[in-house]
Amino acid sequence: MEPTNTTALAQEPDAVPKDAYGQPLPAGFQRVVQALNALGTLWIVALMVLINTDVLGRNLFHAPVRGVTELVSLSIVGIVFLQLADTLHSGRITRADVLLQGLQKKRPVLAALLHAFFHLVGALLMGTILWAAWPTLWESIRMREYVGAIGDFTAPVWPVRVVMLVGLCATLITFVLLALADVRRAARVRQMRATGHGA
Incomplete structure (x- = not known):
């Protein structure tokens, strides 16, 4: 029975890594990203409560909640x-990755570099x-x-613009x-192939 090359087996799952998505970010920054996502989720829940309160108020008490339309339009952004x-x-x-899927099997180094180019273009766009x-x-x-009408309901716009900037910075x-x-x-795939561990 042939001896098993444990080093090669240990490295095989990472020999041709698919992409960088889902890999851990720096610990502190990952917590920030997750906290922003959680805050967005809580905001969605608050909007659902607000919208349902407005619907119930209109239909049961003929008293709609003022400013729901304006708050929803601001909140979505x-x-x-x-x-x-x-x-x-x-x-x-959303991305078209038909080309990348084929390249990841045949030319993983080129696929990784194209991913890097895509992400750099995204960073440039966010910047x-x-x-x-x-x-x-x-x-x-x-x-x-502000949005709304004076004497009825008004809400300042700048807090949402601040949230946009925070989200843009995190995404960049x-x-x-x-x-x-x-x-x-x-670089890792190229090195593995040079040393004979790559697929």
Whole structure:
């Protein structure tokens, strides 16, 4: 019976890693991303309660809750940005990966580098949006921008813009960390193949 190469077997599952999604982020930052996602989930629950209260108030007491439409429209934007970084980290961002799936089997190094390129482009996009959003935030604070109608219901817009900036920062950092993980994976696969451990 041939001896088993335990080193090769131990490394085989990681010889051609699929991608960087789901890999642990730096501990402190991962907790921040998860906390933002949880906050977004709680926000959704609060919206559900608000909407149902408005429906019950309209139908049972003919007394709708004021400002529900405005709050929902603002909240959707805030929730999306709060949960964006965790959605990206877990690999649930919509993407066309038919080409990458084929490359990961035949050319894993190239697939990892293409993943890195995708994540760097995403980081650049987040950075561009972040840069453009700063002046809008200060202008919103300066002019006391609000939604609703004076005398009925008004809500300031700037808190949601702050939430957007926080979500953008977290997503930008996540994109950069994923790109670094992709580059490390490409180097690891290349090294494994050079030493004869790769698939």
